[in-house]
Structure formats: C-alpha cells, structure tokens
Amino acid sequence: MTDTNITPKFADLNLNPKVLKAIEEAGYETPTPIQAGAIPPALEGRDVLGIAQTGTGKTASFTLPMITMLARGRARARMPRSLVLCPTRELAAQVAENFDTYAKHVKLTKALLIGGVSFKEQDTLIDKGVDVLIATPGRLLDHFERGKLILSDVKVMVVDEADRMLDMGFIPDIERIFGLTPFTRQTLFFSATMAPEIERITNTFLSSPARIEVARQATASETIDQGAVIFKASRKDREATEKRRVLRGLIDGEGEKLTNGIIFCNRKVDVDIVAKSLSKYGYDAAPIHGDLDQSQRTRTLDSFREGRLRLLIASDVAARGLDVPSVSHVFNYDVPGHAEDYVHRIGRTGRAGRSGKALTIVVPRDEKNFAAVEALIQREITRVESPVQTGAPEADDAPKDEGRSRPSRSRSRSRASEDRAPRQDSPSEARSEPRAERAPRPDRNDRSDRGQRRGGDSAVVGMGDHMPEFIALSFDERRAS
Structure with a gap:
C-alpha cells in the first residue's frame, strides 16, 4: 500500500501551473491524504485504486491530474478524450462543478450526460468534441446506442464511487462501457469501501493499479x-x-x-x-x-x-x-x-x-x-x-382510520330514510313516541287490504297481513257452505 503520510503542498505534486493557480484561488494549499497518494501515480499514467471514506476529497484526486494530462491536445467530434462515470445525477453534476473550478485557466471542454436533460443539448456539445465527458452509465449508453458517441479515443476513464455503482446494479453497464473503450486507456477507480465484487472488477479491468487506502475500510470519521x-x-x-x-x-x-x-x-x-x-x-x-x-x-x-x-x-x-x-x-x-x-x-x-x-x-x-x-x-x-x-x-x-369519527345516530337515521325504506321503530322508541303522532293502524275490515277476509268481520288467522285476495275467496266459499 502506498505511503500516504507524505503530504506536502499541491505545488510539490507536479501539477500544471494553471491548475495550481486555480487551486490557490479556490483557497486550498495542502492536499488531503487521498489526493497526495493518488495524484502522483495518476500523473505517471498508472491505474489507480483509491479507497477512502466519504468526504476526504476523492473528486479532486482524479480531476486535478486529468486536467493536467489533458491540457495538451484537442478532442474530435463525438470522440471524448476522457470519461468519468458517476452513479447519480447529483454526483455527476458535482464532478462537473469541480472541473469548472480547477480548469478555468485551461482551455478544456466538457459535457455532462445525465437523465432528465434534453438529448438535443447534449448532442450539440458532443458533436463539437469534448475533452471531458461526465456521465451516468444509463445516459451514456443511450447516446452510444443512438450513434451519437464514439468511445475509441478515451485516454482516461474514471469510475467514481465504484462500490455504489455496483450496489445500484450497474455492473453489466460498467463492464459493457469498459469493453467500448480502448484497452490502453488509464483507469482510475475511487470508492469508499472495498467489497469482494470490487476486487473482481479491478482485477479484470485495472492493470497493476497503485492502491491508495487512507483509512481503515468502512470507518466513520472520529469527528x-x-x-x-x-x-x-x-x-x-x-x-x-x-x-x-x-x-x-x-x-x-x-x-x-x-x-x-x-x-x-x-x-x-x-x-x-x-x-x-x-x-x-x-x-x-x-x-x-x-x-x-x-x-x-x-x-x-x-x-x-x-x-x-x-x-x-x-x-x-x-x-x-x-x-x-x-x-x-x-x-x-x-x-x-x-x-x-x-x-x-x-x-x-x-x-x-x-x-x-x-x-x-x-x-x-x-x-x-x-x-x-x-x-x-x-x-x-x-x-x-x-x-x-x-x-x-x-x-x-394519526392513521386515517384511527382519526375518523363515527357518524352520529341522527345522521345515520336520516341517511337511511333517503337510501332505503324506513326501519321499524324499536319498542322503546315506540313507547317514547307520543300516541297522537302515531300513524293509524289499517282497518282490518277495509276491503282495500288484500290480506283481509272479503266481507268478514275478522281476518283469516295465520295468513299474514298481505294475503292475496284470490286466496281469501276460498275461505269465503267454505264458510258460506
């Protein structure tokens, strides 16, 4: 493992003078351990595997040497000279901001390929030719499959937050993108943790990388x-x-x-x-x-x-x-x-x-x-x-069904009277109701009641109140005989 204790100043890391000027204007003087460990081998053209906890400055560990290496030369249409892969749109946008900060004195072009942004605007940038292409895997492959992108001229490829890329299921996309870039490319891997699957990917696609590990694997900051x-x-x-x-x-x-x-x-x-x-x-x-x-x-x-x-x-x-x-x-x-x-x-x-x-x-x-x-x-x-x-x-x-109040009794009764036939009053309600307000009982001798005996003085017992009239005729005939 590379000794990362030698952390002098950025001026001692053999960076481009224009890059050093941008670093100074940004207010930085001393590199973090991961920066001090990763920048020298990256500038030598070696593959790098950087392992450091979140917030230690990994982004500058690859942006600074990339800007220095790309300061000479010019990109051709649809053929980016470098490629940075990020797991999320936010991280890709942040990497793009870092390039803007550190490359402001160097004439480099860049394009940001992320979802949620118009393809047309991104195509326009790619057609002009870009030195740095920063992308999420899905949108990068979308452009490639549409014939808008050629990756055969990529000199430097970066996979940022590599373990997160793997966690999010990007392994097939990453492997495919590696296959689309030249075998001679320089590859920089940066990750917060070192899972066994990362070991497999690095053994497959990195060539004798300089391994920079500045903190115990998966440790939280003591602050x-x-x-x-x-x-x-x-x-x-x-x-x-x-x-x-x-x-x-x-x-x-x-x-x-x-x-x-x-x-x-x-x-x-x-x-x-x-x-x-x-x-x-x-x-x-x-x-x-x-x-x-x-x-x-x-x-x-x-x-x-x-x-x-x-x-x-x-x-x-x-x-x-x-x-x-x-x-x-x-x-x-x-x-x-x-x-x-x-x-x-x-x-x-x-x-x-x-x-x-x-x-x-x-x-x-x-x-x-x-x-x-x-x-x-x-x-x-x-x-x-x-x-x-x-x-x-x-x-x-509260949960929806817990905070809901029950309808009142009067509301229930009024709703019932609207939706269906009136219910029969309970005995207690009948007793409490004033007698004068009760509906009169039907006259059992009333011929209009089809449940009554025709012409008789009393109802036919056991046949109910709604007996059909033709049935009552048979009882009349028997009694008449």
Whole structure:
C-alpha cells in the first residue's frame, strides 16, 4: 500500500501551473491524504485504486491530474478524450462543478450526460468534441446506442464511487462501457469501501493499479458524534406515526445546534411521507430521491447548499458525493440494509475536520442490520433515550382510520330514510313516541287490504297481513257452505 503520510503542498505534486493557480484561488494549499497518494501515480499514467471514506476529497484526486494530462491536445467530434462515470445525477453534476473550478485557466471542454436533460443539448456539445465527458452509465449508453458517441479515443476513464455503482446494479453497464473503450486507456477507480465484487472488477479491468487506502475500510470519521434511539411502538399499527414523533423529538432536542441536516429513509415512498409530515408540523423540509424530476432535484439541492432549506429528506441516491461541507446533523430514519451505507450516510456530516452528529432510530425489525453496522465500524454506538413517550398518536398525525369519527345516530337515521325504506321503530322508541303522532293502524275490515277476509268481520288467522285476495275467496266459499 502506498505511503500516504507524505503530504506536502499541491505545488510539490507536479501539477500544471494553471491548475495550481486555480487551486490557490479556490483557497486550498495542502492536499488531503487521498489526493497526495493518488495524484502522483495518476500523473505517471498508472491505474489507480483509491479507497477512502466519504468526504476526504476523492473528486479532486482524479480531476486535478486529468486536467493536467489533458491540457495538451484537442478532442474530435463525438470522440471524448476522457470519461468519468458517476452513479447519480447529483454526483455527476458535482464532478462537473469541480472541473469548472480547477480548469478555468485551461482551455478544456466538457459535457455532462445525465437523465432528465434534453438529448438535443447534449448532442450539440458532443458533436463539437469534448475533452471531458461526465456521465451516468444509463445516459451514456443511450447516446452510444443512438450513434451519437464514439468511445475509441478515451485516454482516461474514471469510475467514481465504484462500490455504489455496483450496489445500484450497474455492473453489466460498467463492464459493457469498459469493453467500448480502448484497452490502453488509464483507469482510475475511487470508492469508499472495498467489497469482494470490487476486487473482481479491478482485477479484470485495472492493470497493476497503485492502491491508495487512507483509512481503515468502512470507518466513520472520529469527528462525528453517533447516537441511536432503540424504539418500540405501543402498537404495530402505530409504529410509523410514533416513529415520526420520535424524529421530530430528536430534531427539537438539538435546538440551535442543528443548523441543517439530512434525514435518510430506505424507501422513496417514506421520503415523501416524512417530508410531508415534517412540513405539516412547520419544519423547513423537502424531499429528494430518484423519482423526482431533475429540475426539482436541482432546485432542492441548491436551496440546501445555499442555506435556504434546513432539512433535506433523502434516499440513498443522496448518500454519496453531496459536497455540502457544513451539514451539522444526519438522521437515519431507517437503519440501512447494507452496513456500508451507514458510513456513507453519516459521512455527509463532520466533513473537512468539522464536528458533526448522527442519530439513528432503531425499531425491532432493524436490530439485525444495526448489529451489522456496529460490527462494521467496530464500535458500539451510544444509546440515546427516546425524546417522546410512545402512546396514542397525535390527532393530526394519526392513521386515517384511527382519526375518523363515527357518524352520529341522527345522521345515520336520516341517511337511511333517503337510501332505503324506513326501519321499524324499536319498542322503546315506540313507547317514547307520543300516541297522537302515531300513524293509524289499517282497518282490518277495509276491503282495500288484500290480506283481509272479503266481507268478514275478522281476518283469516295465520295468513299474514298481505294475503292475496284470490286466496281469501276460498275461505269465503267454505264458510258460506
């Protein structure tokens, strides 16, 4: 493993002077360990496998040497000179911003290929020729299959957040893209964790890579204060409602220390539910996940970065690569199904040496996954007392069928009188009803009543009140005889 303790200054890393000028203008002087370890072998043209926890500066580890290497030469139409693959639109957009920052004194062109954006605009950029192509795998293959893209001139290929790419099911796409690029390309892999599947991919597609590992595999930053609420609902059907109350209690308990925070849910539907619930209670919150329109996701992220949005409710699409240095808190509304995702989530806080706090809500079905998290990070997470007492849900956050009131008796009776024949009064109601208001009983001798004996003084016993008239005739004949 490469020694990453030699961390002088960027000026000592043999970068292009114009790149150094942009770095200085951005306010940076000393590289992070992953940058100091990865940049020299990358500049030598070697393949690189970089393993570092989230928030350590992996993006600059490949953008800086790429800009230096691409400063000479020019791209041809539809034939990009370098390719950066990212798992999500947000991460791809962030990489593009990094290129804009560090390449502003170098004449390099770039294109960003992500979903939710017009193909026409992207085709126009590609047709002119780009030095740097930043893309998500699906949109890249879409352009290739439409005949708009040729990858035979790619000199440098980067796979950013490689383990996340694999988790999201991009293995077939990644392998296909590798097959479309030249065998002689330089490949840079960057990842927060090193799963066995990553080993297989790197053994297949990287050639004697320089392995840079600057932190123990899957460790959380020591600047993050971690806590967990072990929560059991009063009733199974109230778990979701009471869990949201616990979340609100945790948020309220942090007070002014919570300047902004990200709340992670496992499912997209829960992202929407939690965001709506918090908004209903007056919290400044908005959702972000893969099913939202790209323009809406961009607006939400911009609001969060600029401090206009306090709480971002996210699925794991936002767990990687969001460069918001000043996130004060992370809340795990759900324990992630993969222990490595816990490290990525809480890595959104405590960045760049700042302190941060991560709080997790653990329900009984999460206990196994939570134990896997503690085993991975090799420490016990501090248990925190629940900020609220579980019990009957609050009226305006109760399940729909629990908060619904029963219709009144008078409403039921009036509805019955409209929809069907009037019901017979019960004996108690009949007794309480004034006698004068009762409907008169029919006259049993009235010939209009077909259930009565014709011309007789009494009804035929046992035949009911609605006996057909022709049956009564037979009784009359017998009595007459």
